[in-house]
Each structure stands twice: as structure tokens, then as C-alpha cells.
Amino acid sequence: MMTTGLTELEAVQAVARHRNFRSAATQIGISRSALSHMVAALESRLGARLFHRTTRSVTLTEAGERFVADTAPALRDIREAIGRLTDHQAEPSGTLRINASSGAARQIMAPIILEYVRRHPRVIIDIVTEGKLVDIVLEGFDLGVRLAETVPRDMIAVPLGPSQRFAVVGSPDYFATYPTPLTPSDLAAHRCIRSRLPGGGIYRWEFERRGEFLELDGTGPLLLDDPLLMLEAARAGVGLAYLTEWNVADDLAAGRLVRVLEDWTPPFPGLCLYYPGRRHLAAHHRAFVDLVRETARNANLSPTHRKTRRASNA
The missing domain is CATH 3.40.190.10 (Periplasmic binding protein-like II)
Structure with a gap:
């Protein structure tokens, strides 16, 4: 009678999630080679290939797709059963x-x-x-x-x-050269540190006041996808940044940055x-x-x- 262990099923689910043996092995806490041998042994016993493997990618076969979908609910139930059993512990683990x-x-x-x-x-x-x-x-x-x-x-x-708010900020040195914008439309005359969305698109700065809503994509020398890099660039006087208050609070308090258009950035x-x-x-x-x-x-x-x-x- 063929038996399959819980560890092997978890291994298949991990590889299916990550589409990568190295990342899956790191999550499980074993070596990449051990994980590869474990999956290969399971495939041998099942008599079916679960993954297409190349040097660049790992994808599920049609049989693998079915196997992962069929075993996922049972694994979830087993995890929950284990959780219920260990709930009596004095200390969560x-x-x-x-x-x-x-x-x-x-x-x-x-x-x-x-x-x-x-x-x-x-x-x-x-x-x-x-x-x-x-x-x-x-x-x-x-x-x-x-x-x-x-x-x-x-x-x-x-x-x-x-609740949070956004803030348009620039350094004192920047505002020694450029005038203070009074409305979002004034940003057309400023250097803006633009931000890229995770999907690849460009984030348009959002403004709202008394029912008027505007979205603007300014121009500037930098396009970044990390708020800490945007903050560093703003401190250096490269341009204006559009960041959450949480990110800029210390710099505003210390005078390293100056906030503008505050009445155009309501809480969310x-x-x-x-x-x-x-x-x-x-x-x-x-x-x-x-x-x-x-x-x-x-x-x-x-x-x-x-x-x-x-x-x-x-």
C-alpha cells in the first residue's frame, strides 16, 4: 500500500506557491536538494510528474494542478486540527x-x-x-x-x-530656489520625485479639497519605487516628494523638510x-x-x- 507523508504534501504545496525549489526549501527549512529528492520520490511513487522543471522555471503539470487543488483543503483541515489540539498549551508556539x-x-x-x-x-x-x-x-x-x-x-x-494622510514635502534648500506651490496645478513648475506602482504603472499624486478631486503626474529627474529612497532624495533637495505623514514626521519636526499643499491632502x-x-x-x-x-x-x-x-x- 502506497503511503504519502504530510511533509511531502506540504513540500509540493510550497513548490507550487513559489514556482521555485530554492524559495520553497527556505520556507520549509530544508536544503534545496533534499526538497528536490522528496518531490521526485513522491512523483515516482505516484507514477505522475507534478512539475515541469527547467533551469529557469518550475511550473505545474496538468496532473500537478489537480493534485495541488485536491490536497490543499485536506492539508488546511489537518493544520487546523493540529492547531485545535495544541490550543491548550500555556504558551503559543x-x-x-x-x-x-x-x-x-x-x-x-x-x-x-x-x-x-x-x-x-x-x-x-x-x-x-x-x-x-x-x-x-x-x-x-x-x-x-x-x-x-x-x-x-x-x-x-x-x-x-x-487614519493616514499624504504630505507633499521638499527641503528648505529646494524652496530657496523654487516658489511654494499654493494649488496642485502649481506643481507643473516643480521637480517631482515620481513613484512607480508595484504593477509597473506610474502613481499619480492624489489631491482633494471641498469635493474637488485631482490626480497629477508631475515631471522630475527621479522615478522610484521605494518611499525611503524618495525621502532621501527629498532631503537632498532633488525635488518634491509625495509620502505618508508617517514617513516624513521626523523630518518635518526637525526642519529637514517643509510641507506644502496640506489642505489638499485629507485623511484616508x-x-x-x-x-x-x-x-x-x-x-x-x-x-x-x-x-x-x-x-x-x-x-x-x-x-x-x-x-x-x-x-x-x-
Whole structure:
């Protein structure tokens, strides 16, 4: 009778998510060669190839697609059963995989992540930061952290930060050469540090005042996809940057940057923790959600909701 171990099934799911043996092996915690041998042995016993392998890519075969789809629900049920069994533990343990934008990860590091690590030292937190929004279930994450407006509608969302605002900022040296813009249309005469969206498009700066809504794509010498690089360029006087208040607060307080067009940047909903509405949350998952709710209560959060925004540099 042929038997297949849980580790082998998890290995196949990991390779299917990452489309890469090295990345999957890192997630599982084994060597790439061990993972490759494990999958090959399973394929041999099954009598079916699950993956097409080349030197550049790994893709699922038709049989692999069916196998991954058929085994995923059972694996999820097994994980939940293990979680229920270990819930009686005095201290949560395990690995918590979180997907977030880099800005979101920086914002929650001190008040959430480090506090959680202090409270639950047996839990390993694995944070992956990337600009693009991913399917956290398909990619094997337990939780996601993003701006509220980008959270998929089928997820449970928990606010974990106050409302946010954008700020148009430049250095004092920059404004010694260029006049202060009074309206967004004045930006046509300025050097703007433009930002690229995760999908490759150019982000158009958004402005709103008394019901008037504008989107502008300025001109300038730099096109960047990282808010910290934009901040560095703004400090150096290269041009104006459009960043969240959280990113520029210290520089504004220290006088390294000057803010303009403040009345054109109203608040929008802040960050949310989100996760699938599963039947059961493992103890270490639930402890993280509870900490987020506790932090939100202590901060007395009451976010202001808006229908749309496309910001990616929170």
C-alpha cells in the first residue's frame, strides 16, 4: 500500500506557491536538494510528474494542478486540527507568516511585532515585504497587513493603525530656489520625485479639497519605487516628494523638510490586519489578532473611510 507523508504534501504545496525549489526549501527549512529528492520520490511513487522543471522555471503539470487543488483543503483541515489540539498549551508556539508592504511592516514593527515577540518567545514571525498585493492563502501566508482599502472583501479585517494622510514635502534648500506651490496645478513648475506602482504603472499624486478631486503626474529627474529612497532624495533637495505623514514626521519636526499643499491632502483609512475567515485560528494566530485588537483599543482608533485610493507607499 502506497503511503504519502504530510511533509511531502506540504513540500509540493510550497513548490507550487513559489514556482521555485530554492524559495520553497527556505520556507520549509530544508536544503534545496533534499526538497528536490522528496518531490521526485513522491512523483515516482505516484507514477505522475507534478512539475515541469527547467533551469529557469518550475511550473505545474496538468496532473500537478489537480493534485495541488485536491490536497490543499485536506492539508488546511489537518493544520487546523493540529492547531485545535495544541490550543491548550500555556504558551503559543509555531511559525506565523505575514505578508506586508515595506512601509506597513515598519509601522507595526515596534508597537506590534516586537511586543508580540516579547510576549510569545516560542513563536517565529516570518515577515515578507513586497509592494504588490498577493493572495495570502495561495502564497501560504497566515496574515496580511495593508492599507484598509486594498484588503480583499472576502477577508476578515482588523484596523491596526489610525487614519493616514499624504504630505507633499521638499527641503528648505529646494524652496530657496523654487516658489511654494499654493494649488496642485502649481506643481507643473516643480521637480517631482515620481513613484512607480508595484504593477509597473506610474502613481499619480492624489489631491482633494471641498469635493474637488485631482490626480497629477508631475515631471522630475527621479522615478522610484521605494518611499525611503524618495525621502532621501527629498532631503537632498532633488525635488518634491509625495509620502505618508508617517514617513516624513521626523523630518518635518526637525526642519529637514517643509510641507506644502496640506489642505489638499485629507485623511484616508489606515492599516489593517487581515486573514481568511477560517473555522479555526491556531493559538499563535489568535494571540496576534488579539494583540492587534488590544493595541487598537488603547489607541482609540476611529479611521475615516474613503471609497478609493491607490497609494502604495504607506
